[in-house]
Amino acid sequence: MECAATGNSRRCSGGANRRCDGCGAVFYCSASHQISHWSVHKEECGRLKQQISCVKLLNDFPFTFSKEATYQVCEKVETRCSFLDKLGIHRAGIWICECRPLSILKKQLCSRSEYYEWRGVPLDSPVALLLHWPVTIYQAIQLAFGKQLTAETTDELCIHYLGPERELYQAAVFGELHALLPGVQVYIDFVGPAVPHDRDGETLSLCSYAHCMEANCSCKTRKSTDDSSKITLRFHSGYYHDRYQELTKEFLPDLIIAPNAGIAAYKSWLPTIELIREIEVPTIFSDYCEEACRLADNCITSVTGTPLTVPVQLNPFRQPLAVEDSALLLPC
Incomplete structure (x- = not known):
């Protein structure tokens, strides 16, 4: 754990083992560092305490x-x-x-229990560690458009997916969108500096998804190679604001998604937020903890001059595996 006063004029005296009694979220290497940092920490201490109470x-x-x-x-x-x-x-x-x-x-679902029951997945299966990527896209669609997206409401959807990392190596799980959005042709453009240069411009088509365990379920009768519901993934290396003009030569995005964005931590988000403000495309961000979302809220509203349309809220399809060694001991 890192001392919250790291970066002050005085060096840290050792490991950060002294925990703030108020919030329980931040640590210090010494009493002197804790006292000197109070003028900064007092603004957030109560807020972090409230967030800590949400751990259960x-x-x-x-x-x-x-x-x-x-x-x-x-x-x-x-x-x-x-x-x-x-x-x-x-x-x-x-x-x-x-x-x-x-x-x-190289039917609208509102909870994970509903999702598992619908897909016929047993609750002792850890597949949720991977499926949180596509079902979070599903949740973002519901938040952005306020309705269940099906072939009756749209036959095509273009999503710009910003800042992918692990997703680049777990791309196959996005085939689950076949089940979530049957009959909808989905294009997902992965854009970010973590996309390897040798994958820039790569296209991947997913024409199937994992079926349930029931022998007579109707999902086994669906055509897995139906082009009308093909999921197409496209990979682009670099920052979104630098690649946007090129990305939109063929399709304009219907939705922008940025999971675990870290908006307040990276200055590179500022020109991207400016761009999103100009193009007025519905955008859903997520982050690992509530505090990061609150800081992102402040950053976004200061750039755009308008409050968030969708309030900060819990993702019902969040990954059920804790983050280790984060900077703050906040529930994630």
Whole structure:
């Protein structure tokens, strides 16, 4: 854990083991650093305390492995690696990016319980660790358009997906959008500096998705190669504001999504937010914790001069595996 006063004029005296009694979210290396940082921290201490109180809500999942994946990871009883190893999927296939550091390799549903029941997935399956990517897209669509998107309401959807990282190596899971948006042809443009240069311009078509376990379910009778509902992924290296003109030569976006964006942490977001303000395309951002979302809210509203249309809220399809070694000890 890093001392919250790091960067002040005085050097840290050691490890940050002194926790703020007020919020319980930040740590200091010494009493003197805690006292000197109070003029900064007092503005956020109460807010962080309120967010800490939400930890039970954020860790409330219906999955049988939830306690191991959240509380025990945060309390250092488990690590992401040991948890995945127990499941026999550590550094295997599509799971390879689920522990840090990243390995470089080439009816409206309202809850995860509803989603699992509809798809016939058992609650002891850790597939939720991967499927949170496509179902978060589904949630963003509902928030942006306020209705369930089907072939009856639209036959085509273009999404600009900003700042992908792990998603680049787990692209196959986006085939789940076949099930979520049947009959809709979806184009997803992945844009960000993490896209390798040798993948710039690459196109990937996903023509199938994982079917449920029921022998007689109607999902097994659907054509998996139906071009009318093809999911097309396209990869673009660089910042969105630099690539936008090129990206929109063929399609204008219907929706922009930026998961785990870190808007307040990276200055490169400022010209992108300016661009989004100008083009007036519905945009949904997410981040790892409420505080990051609040800071992003301040950043976005200061650039655009208007409040958010969609308020900060909990993602019902968030990933049920805690983030380790974050800068603050806030529920994620």
